Amino acid sequence: MDQLLQFIISGLTVGSIYALVALGFSIIYNASDVVNFAQGEFVMIGAMSTIFMLKAGLSYPLAAFLAIAVTACVGLALDKFAIEPAKNATVVSTIIITIGASIFLRGAALLIWGKEIYGLPPFTSNDPIKIGSATILPQNLWVMLGTAVTVFAVKYFFDHTRMGKAILACSYNKKAAYLVGINVKRMLLVSYGLSAALGAAAGLLVTPITFMSYNAGVMLGLKGFCAAILGGMGNSMGAVLGGILLGIVETVGAGFISSGYKDAIAFLVIMLVLFVKPSGILGKGETERV
C-alpha cells in the first residue's frame, strides 16, 4: 500500500512530462492532421539549451526562458521551411518529413553538444519530503505544478483568447476558417511554436530528474505520442489524461510486475484500451457520411 503511494507519485511525475509532450502532439495534430515525429526533439533542445546557457553563466530563470524561446523558434522554422513548402503532400508524406526533421535535429544536437549525458540542477533545494510512508522530492512537485500551470495556461489560451479560438477553428475546418478571414498559415506557425515551447518546458522540468542527451528525446516523443493516442488524438484534455495514465501504468507496472517489462506492460494496456475504445479514451469516433 505504501509502495503504491510511492509509485503513484513517481507515476504522476513522469506522467506530467508525457502529458506536456502529448499536448504538443495534440496541438499540431489539431492544426494540421500531422503527427509531428520531431516533438521529442523539442524536449531535448529545450533541455540542452538550458543546460548550456546555465554553463555560460546565465541565471536559471533567464536560461530557462531563453531556452523555451529558442526551441519555439526551432518549431517555427520547422513549420516555415519543412512543413509549409510541402502543403500539398499527403499526411503520410508529411509525417516522413517530420521524421527527417527529427533525424536532422538529432544530428545538429550531436554536432553542437556531443554524445555526453547532461543534467540540470533541481529548481529548489532537493530535500525529500515525507508524505505518509512515501517520499517525494521537491522537484517532483515542481514538475506537477509546472505541468498543471502550463496545461491551464494552454486551456485558457484556446478557450478565451482570440488567437486560440482561431487555431481551433482551423482544426475544425481550414477552408471555413480561411473564408472568415483567419490567417491559416499564421495559425499553423503559432501552433508549431506553441508545441515546441511545450516540449521545451517538458524538457526543462524532467532533466533535473532524469538527465538528457542528444537522443533522449526520441523515447519521450514516442511516449508522448502514445499518451496522445490513449487519450484520443486531437483532444487536448485527452492528451493530458493519457499522459498521466501512461505514467502511472508504467510506474506501477515497473514496481509491481517487472521493471524490464514496464514499457511492454504500458503498451499492452494502451492496446487493450484501443481494442475496447478504438478512438482513445476521450476521442470521438469518426463517422463516415455515405
Added chain:
Amino acid sequence: MAALLEVKRLEKRFGGLKAISELSFSVPERMIFSIIGPNGAGKTTLFNLLTNIYRPSSGSILFKGKDITSLPPFKIARLGISRTFQNLQVFLNMNVIENVMVGCHLRSKSGLIASALRLPSVIKEERDVKQMALESLKFCGLSDYANRPAGGLPYGILKKLEVARAIAAKPKLLLMDEPAAGLNDTETAELCQLIKRICDSGITVLLVEHNMSLIMEISQRVLVLNYGRLLAEGPPEEIQKNPEVIAAYLGQG
C-alpha cells in the same frame, strides 16, 4: 409479380430519435421503385439499413425470401444487391476501368496466392474481367475514360462511374442514392435513359431522389417517406395528386 425485396415493420432508433418507424413495403422484380421525401425523412438511413451499414432496431428485411436483416454488407452484396452512394465512394486511388473491375469481384475468384503466382487461371480471369468491365463502361457511356485515373475526373463522370461499377456485378437489385444530385439538365436526362436501360436489362432499381421530374418520368411506383414513416405509396400519378404528400413536400416541380 414475386416480391424481390420485402421490408417488414422496420425501425431504427438513434438514441431517442426514431429515424425510421413501422416501415413496411415490398419491391417487385423488374421495376423502378422510387423513394422520395423531404430532407431528413430518413431516405439514406433506409438505404444504410437495407445494406446493413446501420443495424435495424427492430423489424426485418427479406431479399428473395431470405432474411438479410443481420447479414454483413459484403454478404448482402453476394446475394445480388449493389448500390451507389450519396457521398461518392469512388476508388480515387485507381483508374476508371480498375474501379469497375472491382465491381466484377463477385464474378471472379482468384485468391491472394494464386494472384501472386499468376497461375494460368488468373491470366484468363484477368482478360475476362477486363472484358466485363469494358462492357459495363460502354453501357454507361464511359468507354473513353477507361484508362484515366479516377481522381481528377469531373463530378458527373464519377457519378456515372459509380453506376458502372455497381452494375458490373450484374446484381438483381440496384440501390441508387440520389444519383442526380449535382447533375445539370443534360446529365440528368442521360441518367434517366441509363436507369431505364438498367431496368430493361433485368435489374430492379430502388431509387432515392429529390429530382421530381426524374422520379415522375421513370418510376413505376413511388413511396413517400416523412419523418421516417410511410406517408403514401402508389403509382407516380397518384402520388402527385395525393393531398397529404403535397402538403408535406411536393410543390418543388
Added chain:
Amino acid sequence: MKRLSGFVLFGAICLILPIVFPDNYYVTVVGLTIFINIILAVSLNLLMGFAGQISLGHAAFFGLGAYSSAILTIRYGINPWLAMLAGSVFVCILSYILSRPILKLKGHYLAMATLGLGIIVHIFFVQADELTGGPDGISGLPPLSILGIVIDSDIKWYLVLCTYMLLSVLFSLNIADSRAGRALSAVHGSEIAAQMMGIDTAKVKSHIFVFSALMASIAGSLFAHQQDFVSPESFSFFFSIELVTMVVLGGLGSTFGAVIGAFILSILPEVLIVFEDFEVLIFGAILMIIMIFLPEGLFVALKNKVLALLSARAKRESA
C-alpha cells in the same frame, strides 16, 4: 511480356553485378543488406501501400523469424529448413490472431497498435534472456544448405537473397495487377464501397497482414543464418520506422517505389560515412528535401515525369 519488362531488366542487372564486380564490397556485402531491406519494404508496401493499413511494427515479424531460426537450430538442434518452416508457421498463426483486433483500428490508432506490437516483441527479445540471449543476442547458427551445397560465402548468399528478393518483387507486381490487388486497393480507397462490391474487407486485411508478416519472417530466418548472429538491436522500433520511410520515400503503393526506397536508405549511410559527425544531420536533411519536393515518392515522381514527357512528345508528333 510487356508487363514485366521492367522487372526482367531489374533482375538481369542484379544477377550481372556480381559477375562484373566480383570482389566489390558494395556489391557483395552492402548488396545483401539491400536485398533484405527490399524484401521487407516490398512486403510492408503490400500492407501499407496497397491495403492502406499503416504498420509501425513490421520489424517485429522480421525479428520473430530470425529468432525462431536461431533458437530452434542452436538450442534444439533442429534442421535449419525445418526451423524456418516452424518459425514461419508460428508467425502466420501469431499474426493472424493479432490481425483481427488490430485491423479494426484505423489511422493513428492502428499505427499505435502496431507500434505497441513492435515494441512489446522487441522488449521480449531483450528481457527473455534465457531463451533469446538478452541484449547480447545469440550466435552460432548452423549453416544453411540447398541441395547439398552449403551457403557459406558472400557470393552464395548474394544468389540466395537475390532470388528471394526477385521472387518477392515478382509476387508484389503480380498481386498489383490482379483481383486480389484490386480488392486491397478497394479497401484502401473506400472500405464501405469495397464491402458493397462483395469484398470481405476484414478478411482481406487480415490475409495481407499475415502474408506480409510471413515474407518478413522468412527474410528474418535467412538473415539470421547469413549473419550467424541475432540480437535485439536489428529489430527495434527504429528499424520499423526506417522501413516505413523506405516505402514512402520510394512511393507508397508502388512495388518499385519500395525497391528504390530500400536501396536509397540502405546506401545512404554508407555514402554519408565520409561526412563523419555530419552524417546524421545530412541524412535527415536529405530525407526532408526529397519528401518536400517529391512528396509522392521518388520512383512515382520519376515515373510520372517520364510518362508526361512521353505523352507530350506523342502529342507533338501527332499534331
